[in-house]
Amino acid sequence: MALHRGAMHPLICISISCFLPLALMRNVDSPLDCVPRRYVPYHSDNGHLFREEAVSNYTVMLLREDVNLLLLGAREVVYALDLDDISKKRASVKWEVTQQQKDDCKIKVRDPETQCKNFIKILHRIEDDMMYVCGTNAFDPECDYMSYKNGELTLAQAGEDGKGKCPFNPFQRHASLMVDDNLYSATSINFLGSELVLMRSSPPIRTEIKTSWLNEPNFVSLVQMPESDQGNDDKVYLFFSETAVEYDCYKKPVVVSRVARVCKNDLGGTRTLQRKWTSFLKARLECPVPGSQLPNIIQNTYLWCDPQKHWKECVFYAIFIPQSDTSEVSAVCAYSVSDVNRVFAEGQFKTLVRVETSYIWVAYSGDVPDPRPGSCQTESMDLPDQTLLFIKDRPLMDDVIQPIGEKTLLERRGAAFTSIVVNQVQATDGRIYHVMFIGTADGTLLKAVNYDGEMFIIEQVQLFQSPEVIKVLQFSNVTGQLYAGSDYGVVQVPLATCKRSLSCMDCILARDPYCGWDSEAGSCVALSSTQRRLIQSVREGDASLCPTTDSVHVVNKSFLAGGSVKLPCPSMSNLATTDWEQDGHRVAPSLRHQLLKDGLLILNATDSDAGLYRCLSAERSKADKYTATVAQYQLSVKGEPRIPQAQRKGPSVVGLQVAIGLLTVSLVALLAWNFYNGHLPLPWNCSRKMGGKSYESNTQEDPGPL
Numbered sequence: 001m002a003l004h005r006g007a008m009h010p011l012i013c014i015s016i017s018c019f020l021p022l023a024l025m026r027n028v029d030s031p032l033d034c035v036p037r038r039y040v041p042y043h044s045d046n047g048h049l050f051r052e053e054a055v056s057n058y059t060v061m062l063l064r065e066d067v068n069l070l071l072l073g074a075r076e077v078v079y080a081l082d083l084d085d086i087s088k089k090r091a092s093v094k095w096e097v098t099q100q101q102k103d104d105c106k107i108k109v110r111d112p113e114t115q116c117k118n119f120i121k122i123l124h125r126i127e128d129d130m131m132y133v134c135g136t137n138a139f140d141p142e143c144d145y146m147s148y149k150n151g152e153l154t155l156a157q158a159g160e161d162g163k164g165k166c167p168f169n170p171f172q173r174h175a176s177l178m179v180d181d182n183l184y185s186a187t188s189i190n191f192l193g194s195e196l197v198l199m200r201s202s203p204p205i206r207t208e209i210k211t212s213w214l215n216e217p218n219f220v221s222l223v224q225m226p227e228s229d230q231g232n233d234d235k236v237y238l239f240f241s242e243t244a245v246e247y248d249c250y251k252k253p254v255v256v257s258r259v260a261r262v263c264k265n266d267l268g269g270t271r272t273l274q275r276k277w278t279s280f281l282k283a284r285l286e287c288p289v290p291g292s293q294l295p296n297i298i299q300n301t302y303l304w305c306d307p308q309k310h311w312k313e314c315v316f317y318a319i320f321i322p323q324s325d326t327s328e329v330s331a332v333c334a335y336s337v338s339d340v341n342r343v344f345a346e347g348q349f350k351t352l353v354r355v356e357t358s359y360i361w362v363a364y365s366g367d368v369p370d371p372r373p374g375s376c377q378t379e380s381m382d383l384p385d386q387t388l389l390f391i392k393d394r395p396l397m398d399d400v401i402q403p404i405g406e407k408t409l410l411e412r413r414g415a416a417f418t419s420i421v422v423n424q425v426q427a428t429d430g431r432i433y434h435v436m437f438i439g440t441a442d443g444t445l446l447k448a449v450n451y452d453g454e455m456f457i458i459e460q461v462q463l464f465q466s467p468e469v470i471k472v473l474q475f476s477n478v479t480g481q482l483y484a485g486s487d488y489g490v491v492q493v494p495l496a497t498c499k500r501s502l503s504c505m506d507c508i509l510a511r512d513p514y515c516g517w518d519s520e521a522g523s524c525v526a527l528s529s530t531q532r533r534l535i536q537s538v539r540e541g542d543a544s545l546c547p548t549t550d551s552v553h554v555v556n557k558s559f560l561a562g563g564s565v566k567l568p569c570p571s572m573s574n575l576a577t578t579d580w581e582q583d584g585h586r587v588a589p590s591l592r593h594q595l596l597k598d599g600l601l602i603l604n605a606t607d608s609d610a611g612l613y614r615c616l617s618a619e620r621s622k623a624d625k626y627t628a629t630v631a632q633y634q635l636s637v638k639g640e641p642r643i644p645q646a647q648r649k650g651p652s653v654v655g656l657q658v659a660i661g662l663l664t665v666s667l668v669a670l671l672a673w674n675f676y677n678g679h680l681p682l683p684w685n686c687s688r689k690m691g692g693k694s695y696e697s698n699t700q701e702d703p704g705p706l
Ligand SMILES: *[C@@H]1O[C@H](CO)[C@@H](O)[C@H](O)[C@H]1NC(C)=O
Pocket: 056, 057, 119, 170, 171, 487, 488
């Protein structure tokens, strides 16, 4: 059946308008600009950094917790780094392209200097502690086997063809997954990058090259789901975005987000769909951001499963960015695996029908063949032709997969989200919380939790000194550390950073489920680090649980009359407001008293400014509003504060000022006289150099203002 793109029909336009009502249904007070409670600027102590001179594109990682290594693929090199401290390099192996490969590539590629290199894109663990590595290899993708023995990384130089496994073009998005030593990959199989497939290496099987299967896709991730409690039912899920075939009423093509799935036991058909997936089905993923009129585009996913629970309780977390340039809102949506499963197992299919002169996609209302297309229960070789022909033409489900609660979990305006990791932690209240770590395009990491529908961003940490796109984010539950890779380098940071809170109030109001206040030690510590009872109130932020705080010690500070003085009081929280008191009276902001973000600035200080200053920080949480003294200063005039002395000092300063003033005036007069007579060239006057006379009058006017 041929596909007619560009067809316009009222029916399709009706279906696309469905995006809008959903957006309007949302309550208006949704926290679109949920502000992180704390901004943590870049600091080398934030985490360990690894990078090497002249090496870039650190964009693929493999955690080897068994040997305590982080395997890291960059441009033309693979590293083995210490998982506890990635700044310690254990080994590395180069994989460069040959001169011949470079020359071949140069003829074909527009930008040979940057692209005719070997960008390592695939790193997986396989049997016998070996690893499988693939690189773009100057637009001639190749795969190899790698081992780590006696502290050395070695490539076997097997020279395996990487077509369909690894992209040709280092900029093209791809996905790969190793399941039982079998590589699943979603990438291009041709040099131009125009033939894109989802394939399994052995027995080899792939998608049809048809726009109804994959239409200019951008691959995001591959995930396996062990669903075998229902027989031979394990599946592999593919997340991607593509140009929609089903919505065609826009001038510009609409891109939609999708999830597709295949059966692990699929061997292809016997006649129809030979060596092609007989189980490939896909559905649209909705992530409704209020105000966005075009569907949002999926960027990254994280499969979260509780090992104690049934696979249907697993959750796919996914991040989305806007399709149009006019919006800057990124979002997180979560999908229950059972919802996804239901759409594929029970939902309606879409089918192409002819309406007047064009073809459109509508819900298929006829009989669905038995066995149902896309179920893994029957051996694919035994599937009747009827089932195969059905799925060949109708891989798209009519039902759309909605996120949990039919709304986003988190939205934020600003740098685009690029990556996500979700970790669970049991708080002192006994409940388990999912903490999201989100990497962005400007090198920041957000840490956010959803407390009963209330989204709370604990902090935003600047991981890299300059804004770098975080391209890969991984988490080790053995080290409790996150690893973020960019073109520039890799940074390792801990999940829990409780030490950033110095007071009990700050520790509680941070509402970080990893952290609690240790009253005995007087510090904010990680739950995992102690057996002691800690104070924590993540859902309410109830700081009244804190022991009555001892008063903040008073810092002595003095100033010169007429000078300026700054009393520092850095705010620990973006959600807090700061007030200052002088001897118990509120300091009103004025020209002389400037309330800065990080302190109080007193200009042209006088004797009346001496006194006891308190910096008060007030922060509202769900439970209440809490005020605490954050800093105290005893401010006094420098020297003996006796008034006669100050008076004696006054005239002498004035005298000096008068002398300097007189001197300056005479100097200026002298200079002006010289300029006027042309003894000295005026530095800002270019008329002489230009040789023109038109500016000459300026030379005479200039001394005027002096
Ligand atoms: C590799 O890194 C450099 C920056 O060091 C960047 O300009 C380039 O776009 C990156 N290439 C790819 C394929 O990501």
